[in-house]
Amino acid sequence: xxxxxxxxxxxxxxxxxxxxxxxxxxxxxxxxxxxxxxxxxxxxxxxxxxxxxxxxxxxxxxxxxxxxxxxxxxxxxxxxxxxxxxxxxxxxxxxxxxxxxxxxxxxx
Amino acid sequence: xxxxxxxxxxxxxxxxxxxxxxxxxxxxxxxxxxxxxxxxxxxxxxxxxxxxxxxxxxxxxxxxxxxxxxxxxxxxxxxxxxxxxxxxxxxxxxxxxxxxxxxxxxxxxxxxxxxxxxxxxxxxxxxxxxxxxxxxxxxxxxxxxxxxxxxxxxxxxxxxxxxxxxxxxxxxx
Amino acid sequence: xxxxxxxxxxxxxxxxxxxxxxxxxxxxxxxxxxxxxxxxxxxxxxxxxxxxxxxxxxxxxxxxxxxxxxxxxxxxxxxxxxxxxxxxxxxxxxxxxxxxxxxxxxxxxxxxxxxxxxxxxxxxxxxxxxxxxxxxxxxxxxxxxxxxxxxxxxxxxxxxxxxxxxxxxxxxxxxxxxxxxxxxxxxxxxxxxxxxxxxxxxxxxxxxxxxxxxxxxxxxxxxxxxxxxxxxxxxxxxxxxxxxxxxxxxxxxxxxxxxxxxxxxxxxxxxxxxxxxxxxxxxxxxxxxxxxxxxxxxxxxxxxxxxxxxxxxxxxxxxxxxxxxxxxxxxxxxxxxxxxxxxxxxxxxxxxxxxxxxxxxxxxxxxxxxxxxxxxxxxxxxxxxxxxxxxxxxxxxxxxxxxxxxxxxxxxxxxxxxxxxxxxxxxxxxxxxxxxxxxxxxxxxxxxxxxxxxxxxxxxxxxxxxxxxxxxxxxxxxxxxxxxxxxxxxxxxxxxxxxxxxxxxxxxxxxxxxxxxxxxxxxxxxxxxxxxxxxxxxxxxxxxxxxxxxxxxxxxxxxxxxxxxxxxxxxxxxxxxxxxxxxxxxxxxxxxxxxxxxxxxxxxxxxxxxxxxxxxxxxxxxxxxxxxxxx
Numbered sequence: 001x002x003x004x005x006x007x008x009x010x011x012x013x014x015x016x017x018x019x020x021x022x023x024x025x026x027x028x029x030x031x032x033x034x035x036x037x038x039x040x041x042x043x044x045x046x047x048x049x050x051x052x053x054x055x056x057x058x059x060x061x062x063x064x065x066x067x068x069x070x071x072x073x074x075x076x077x078x079x080x081x082x083x084x085x086x087x088x089x090x091x092x093x094x095x096x097x098x099x100x101x102x103x104x105x106x107x108x
Numbered sequence: 109x110x111x112x113x114x115x116x117x118x119x120x121x122x123x124x125x126x127x128x129x130x131x132x133x134x135x136x137x138x139x140x141x142x143x144x145x146x147x148x149x150x151x152x153x154x155x156x157x158x159x160x161x162x163x164x165x166x167x168x169x170x171x172x173x174x175x176x177x178x179x180x181x182x183x184x185x186x187x188x189x190x191x192x193x194x195x196x197x198x199x200x201x202x203x204x205x206x207x208x209x210x211x212x213x214x215x216x217x218x219x220x221x222x223x224x225x226x227x228x229x230x231x232x233x234x235x236x237x238x239x240x241x242x243x244x245x246x247x248x249x250x251x252x253x254x255x256x257x258x259x260x261x262x263x264x265x266x267x268x269x270x271x272x273x274x275x276x277x278x279x280x281x
Numbered sequence: 282x283x284x285x286x287x288x289x290x291x292x293x294x295x296x297x298x299x300x301x302x303x304x305x306x307x308x309x310x311x312x313x314x315x316x317x318x319x320x321x322x323x324x325x326x327x328x329x330x331x332x333x334x335x336x337x338x339x340x341x342x343x344x345x346x347x348x349x350x351x352x353x354x355x356x357x358x359x360x361x362x363x364x365x366x367x368x369x370x371x372x373x374x375x376x377x378x379x380x381x382x383x384x385x386x387x388x389x390x391x392x393x394x395x396x397x398x399x400x401x402x403x404x405x406x407x408x409x410x411x412x413x414x415x416x417x418x419x420x421x422x423x424x425x426x427x428x429x430x431x432x433x434x435x436x437x438x439x440x441x442x443x444x445x446x447x448x449x450x451x452x453x454x455x456x457x458x459x460x461x462x463x464x465x466x467x468x469x470x471x472x473x474x475x476x477x478x479x480x481x482x483x484x485x486x487x488x489x490x491x492x493x494x495x496x497x498x499x500x501x502x503x504x505x506x507x508x509x510x511x512x513x514x515x516x517x518x519x520x521x522x523x524x525x526x527x528x529x530x531x532x533x534x535x536x537x538x539x540x541x542x543x544x545x546x547x548x549x550x551x552x553x554x555x556x557x558x559x560x561x562x563x564x565x566x567x568x569x570x571x572x573x574x575x576x577x578x579x580x581x582x583x584x585x586x587x588x589x590x591x592x593x594x595x596x597x598x599x600x601x602x603x604x605x606x607x608x609x610x611x612x613x614x615x616x617x618x619x620x621x622x623x624x625x626x627x628x629x630x631x632x633x634x635x636x637x638x639x640x641x642x643x644x645x646x647x648x649x650x651x652x653x654x655x656x657x658x659x660x661x662x663x664x665x666x667x668x669x670x671x672x673x674x675x676x677x678x679x680x681x682x683x684x685x686x687x688x689x690x691x692x693x694x695x696x697x698x699x700x701x702x703x704x705x706x707x708x709x710x711x712x713x714x715x716x717x718x719x720x721x722x723x724x725x726x727x728x729x730x731x732x733x734x735x736x737x738x739x740x741x742x743x744x745x746x747x748x749x750x751x752x753x754x755x756x757x758x759x760x761x762x763x764x765x766x767x768x769x770x771x772x773x774x775x776x777x778x779x780x781x782x783x784x785x786x787x788x789x790x791x792x793x794x795x796x797x798x799x800x801x802x803x804x805x806x807x808x809x810x811x812x813x814x815x816x817x818x819x820x821x822x823x824x825x826x827x828x829x830x831x832x833x834x835x836x837x838x839x840x841x842x843x844x845x846x847x848x849x850x851x852x853x854x855x856x857x858x859x860x861x862x863x864x865x866x867x868x869x870x871x872x873x874x875x876x877x878x879x880x881x882x883x884x885x886x887x888x889x890x891x892x893x894x895x896x897x898x899x900x901x902x903x904x905x906x907x908x909x910x911x912x
Contacts, residue, residue, distance in 0.1 A: 006157060007227035009113045016219040018121045022128055022147075026210040029132035030202030030893055032676045034194050037183060038137060042146050044175065045128055048151050051167075059158040062228055064235040064244050067163050071245065074170050075256040079263030081175050085182045086270035092186050093273075099194050199891065207897045214904040221908075 007060060015056040022049035036088055036098040040081065047077050116157060124150035137188050141179050148172045210222040282343055282801040285287030285360055288325045289409045292320040294862045295402035303395025312385035315398035317404055319381050323374035333567060334767070342415050342479055353474055361415030361478055365771045365784075368611060369412040369543055372476055372618050376535045377405050379738040384527040384627055386734035388632060395438060395748045401531070404430035406537055412543060418475040419465050420544070424462065424508065427537045428455040434532060435524040446841015447520040454517035458797050462544075468493060481552045495662045498551050501544060502565075509541025511599060512569045512725075516836055518592055523583040526629030529584060534625050535618040542595070542614050545602045549772060553605070561699050563603020563687070567694040570596030573835070574701035577707070579830040581816050582639050586709050590665065593698055597680050600695055606683035608753070608765045609683035615764075616749045620661040623742035628737065629656040630731040631713060635724055641709060641818055646718040650728040653736040655714045657743035659664070662710050664746040665702035672749030678791050679753065685790055686782050692790075700793060703801035711809040719815075733772040753792070757784045847901075 022045060029042025051070045058066025092098055134140040137232035148171045154166035196204070234240055245253055295318035303311045332338025344357030362370075381401060388397050402425055411423025415522075430449075436448030470476060472493050473484060505511070505812065510518035521533050532538070545552060545562065549905050552559055564734060569594045577589035601610035632639055634651060648655045664671035685692040718725055730736065754760030808814050822830045831837075 001497070004118035005231040006113055006117075006159075007173050008229070008236075010117045011113075012224060012227065013219065013222075014117065014121075016114055016222070017216065019123070020212060020215040020219060025125065025128040025132060027211055027897055028204060028208035031890065031897065032196065032206055034134055034196055035137055035188070036186045037186075037188070037277055038132070038140050040181065041131055041140060044171070045131065045147065047142065048148065050172070050220060052147040052151055052154055055155055055158050055160050055163060058160070059231065060227065060234065061201065061225075062232045062235060064240050065248075067153060067160055067241060068244055068249050070160075070163055071166070072256055074166065075260060078170060078175060079259050081178055082263045083176055083270065089171065089182065089271045090187070098186060100190070101194070101196070103166075103889060173462050196890070203894060205895055205899070210901045211897055211904075214908070217908060218904055 005059075011058050012056060014055060019049040019053040019056070022052065034099045034101050036091075036100050036103075037085075039100065040047075040084055040088075044077065045080070047073060109267075113157070120150050120153045120157065122152070123147075137183050138180070139178060141183060144179075145172050145176050148176070156235075159231055159233045162236055162238045162241055282341065282345075282360075284325055284328070285341060285362055285413070286753065287344070288322045288358070288374070288408065289413060289511065291322050292405040292409065293457055294318060295408060296399045299395045299399035299402060302449040303399055305396065308389065308394045309385070311395040311398055312381075312388075313421060315379035316352040316385065316404050318402060318859075318873060319374055319376075319378045321410070323371075323378050323739045324384060324688070326367070326370040326374045329362060330371050333364050333367050340770070350859070351510070352394055354470070356416060356418050356476055357889045358419060359415040359477075360419075362413060363491055363771050365543075365546060365611070366412050366767050368768075369539075370409065372539075372615060373405065373408050373412065373536050374616055376622050376705060376742070377401075377408075377531060378533075378620065379532040379741060380527045380626070383530075383629070384525075385465075386732050387527055387629055387856040388525065395439070397434075397525070397548070399470055400430055400433050400437070401527075403534060404434070404537070408540075411540055413709075415477060415479070417469070417478070417548075420463060420547075421459075421466065422541060424504070425459065425538065425545075427532070428459070428508070431455070431505050431521070431532050431537055434528040436736070437522045437524055438526070447517075447523040450516040450520045454514045455507045458514055460502045461500045461503025461507070463504075465497045465504065468497050468500065478547060481548070486554050489554075493550060494555040495557050496820040498555040498562065502541075502558060502562055505541030505544050505599075506565065507541075508544075508600070509538050509595050510569075511541070511596060512565050512572065515569060515573065515592050515655070516832075516839065519585050519588040519832070520589050522582070522796075525582065526625060526632060530589070530622045530625030530629065533588065534621040537593065538595055539598075539614045539618070541601065542598050542610055544863050546607050546772070547597075548612060549602075549607055554765055559605065561603075563600050563684075563691055566596045566599025566601075567602055567684075567691050567698075570600065570698040571694050571701075574598075574698045574705070575829055576832050577705045578701060579816070579822075580705075581642055582629065583641050583644070583709065583713065584625070584639055586705060587621070587624055587628060590624075590702060590706065593702060594621070594665070597677070597695060598699060600684055600691060604683045604687035604691065606680065607685055608768050609676065611677035611768060612753045612764050613676040614675040615752060616664070616746070619742055619749050620664040620673060620746035621660040623657055624665070626735070626739055626742065627654050627661065629737050630654040634728055634734070635720060635785060636727065638724065641712040642818070643720045644713045645720075646714070647728070648714040651714075652729045655740060656741040657736075658710060658714065660743040662706045664749075665706055667699055667794055668703075668798055668802075669795055670747075670750060672746050672752075673751035674795070675753055675755065676745070678755070680718065681794055682782060682790055685786075696797065700797045700801045703798040704805050705804045707805040708809055711805060713878060715810055716813065733826055755789045757782075839859070 026042045026044075026046030026049060029045065030039050033039055033042070051073055054066045054070050054073070058064060058070075088098055091103070095102055124263060127143045127150060130143040131140045148167065152164045152167045152172075152261060155161075195201075205245060223271050295315050297308075299311050299315055302824050306314070329338055341360065341362040343361035346356065346358055348358040351505070357574055372483060381398070384397065384401065388394055391397060407423045407426025409423070411420050411427060414423060416419035432448050432452040435451050438446050439448075441723060456496040469481070472489060473481065488564075507514045518538065524533070552562070565884050573589045573592035573596060577586050580586045580589060597609045598613050598617070601613060630642065631647060631649065631654060634647070635644065640642070660671065664673035666672045676717075680698070681692060681695050684695045691714065718728070727852060751763070753762050753764040756762045756765070817826075828834070
């Protein structure tokens with residue numbers, strides 16, 4: 001069974017723009033907020049923007065390789081969130097805050 | 109039919125972008141997390157639209173199910189809410205918006221130049237099935253697949269090690 | 282060839298063993314090990330020497346490997362063994378062995394015993410390299426190496442700053458001479474393309490321009506003046522007596538200082554074509570001989586007297602070289618090595634018995650306490666004074682005769698030097714060994730004859746000093762001059778001088794020299810034994826005595842006209858160039874980077890938010906750049 005491609009109706013450029021916007025919202029969140037957890041969420045948002053584009057192009061080229069890539073991105077994201085939140089918990093225990101402006105020890 | 113697809117795309121897109129914006133701008137971190145879940149659902153809808161059925165389900169399970177639960181759990185563990193939230197000075201906020209806007213502009217400018225192959229006339233729905241993905245994943249991408257499992261195991265051990273209380277005398281949290 | 286290599290490498294092995302494991306070995310083992318390697322070298326050298334004597338051994342001249350090769354230039358690393366080097370081999374290893382044995386006893390209390398022997402072995406190695414090199418560059422390695430060992434051994438007791446200064450002085454003076462040697466080699470290399478003695482010797486007279494020959498020989502002679510302590514570079518040798526006495530005997534009397542003689546004799550074929558240089562060699566030799574002899578008369582340090590005597594005798598050898606009497610020069614080198622080594626070792630024995638006392642004003646009457654030392658010292662003194670039938674008589678007489686045949690003034694100076702030598706040597710002998718002991722009571726109680734390890738080398742050397750003359754019995758008396766025949770294959774080309782003197786003249790010269798020496802000794806006897814005269818204490822010398830006692834103030838003059846201007850210039854360079862220009866540049870660049878760092882570091886706020894902002898902006902910049910490039 002073969003239906004007409006979605007790209008006959010929705011040009012792939014639309015997907016490009018949507019994922020670019022989602023990505024930039026993620027960037028904005030990273031720059032805008034001080035709460036480290038929200039920054040983490042923004043990073044998830046950025047990853048998802050990229051995922052969306054990968055899936056879109058996977059369909060565009062009728063190639064499942066792109067979707068496999070999304071799998072790996074999800075695996076890495078899951079690992080990253082687990083470790084990242086563990087680090088945040090450890091930091092929170094020490095300074096009682098998850099405010100990145102409190103974490104200025106990068107400069108000695 | 110065509111218009112319906114376009115409509116669906118537009119609704120899902122605006123929902124995703126709205127939820128994304130609300131994630132960033134919500135004052136209460138809990139609300140941010142909830143809006144992010146909404147955003148994930150919208151993206152899952154996009155996946156369905158793009159005939160990636162299996163991926164859409166996995167997306168919901170992993171992101172909305174596992175990762176967001178982890179986020180909410182952490183937020184509640186730290187007891188963060190609107191009152192404790194600190195905000196950046198106005199200048200930094202303006203700077204952030206301008207930077208993100210510039211990135212947006214540049215990205216769009218780059219994408220506008222993208223030269224793409226003509227779209228396929230028909231859509232192959234089989235690429236998103238478990239069967240196809242399983243074959244590809246366990247044949248072509250077997251080694252990265254195994255690496256991913258090692259990565260997850262490592263991350264698990266790392267997370268446990270990092271988060272456990274090291275010395276009960278010094279940690280009051 | 283392998284055996285020859287063994288001769289050279291054995292002392293090197295001894296050096297390495299003693300340098301690396303010497304501290305772990307018992308002193309006896311390390312001392313005898315060092316002596317043994319030199320002894321084996323001596324036996325092997327004797328094997329070659331015997332071969333040359335019997336005529337079965339032919340000249341060895343072979344490169345071991347190609348050392349430097351580029352373009353037309355080729356310098357091998359090789360050895361040349363002929364009659365001339367064989368004689369030096371015998372002297373270096375033979376006397377070297379005796380002095381090693383002597384040192385075992387002399388240095389037995391020293392905590393750096395093994396180090397001392399490693400240095401001695403290293404010295405023997407370099408000296409053999411110097412003597413055996415088949416081209417000037419290999420010789421130069423040895424030349425530099427013995428200079429280094431000389432430095433190390435003069436400054437062996439480096440805790441005394443004066444000794445360090447003496448070592449530095451010797452090194453710097455030698456370096457000045459070495460520069461001449463180097464320049465000489467450069468000129469030779471530029472104009473002939475080779476440094477091999479055999480190639481140089483085969484160049485026909487007239488091929489090389491005269492000025493080159495004169496320049497090369499003069500420059501090489503400058504090198505020789507440095508190593509062999511001639512005017513103007515002689516002042517280091519008396520100071521070099523700061524080293525342990527065996528070192529003075531080995532390096533600064535018997536072997537190293539004769540390297541200059543060896544160099545001139547070895548390159549005699551060049552000097553033969555440059556009579557101007559030969560005249561200079563003879564003049565400088567004569568001037569050094571008389572100058573050093575006069576200074577020797579007024580010195581009160583037992584080793585200083587011997588040192589000036591060495592300088593003076595070396596001057597006589599250069600006179601012989603300068604008048605073309607190469608055989609006589611070599612002859613005197615050999616006999617001088619015997620009696621001067623014996624004298625130094627004897628003085629070492631005295632110093633040893635007096636626990637470090639070197640001033641002859643506080644000695645005297647040692648004859649009855651140290652008979653062996655006394656008798657060997659007496660024999661050597663007779664030899665150096667030229668008394669028949671001791672070895673010095675024959676060698677010195679040859680030089681006097683050659684000088685007489687060449688130019689009367691040279692003869693007068695050489696004759697005066699001999700008379701002065703006889704006088705000051707016996708002044709030394711009488712003041713040290715006869716009369717009453719003038720030291721402290723405590724020293725008197727400890728007076729003793731030295732142990733056998735010290736006296737046996739003394740006896741052997743004095744025996745050699747006695748009979749060494751048979752190497753070159755005078756021909757005009759109908760004897761066979763063995764050394765002359767032996768060396769004839771080597772020095773024939775060098776235009777060995779013809780004895781133009783009649784037999785009666787030679788006989789008269791011989792008798793005159795002998796009579797003069799006896800008169801000198803008699804005068805010395807009258808003055809110091811009968812008259813009981815003593816040198817005046819420090820600072821009470823008057824008139825000419827004062828001038829000579831202070832060595833004609835040569836050191837002070839050098840200090841004023843060379844050292845101080847150089848110091849002055851260095852000081853200016855230090856203040857201006859170093860402190861202002863170089864330090865300024867370095868400090869300015871350092872300060873600039875500090876200022877720049879201080880400013881740039883303000884960018885590093887430590888706030889993660891800023892970093893992320895910059896990251897995003899950089900990303901934008903990268904994209905913009907990519908866009909612009911693609912336009």
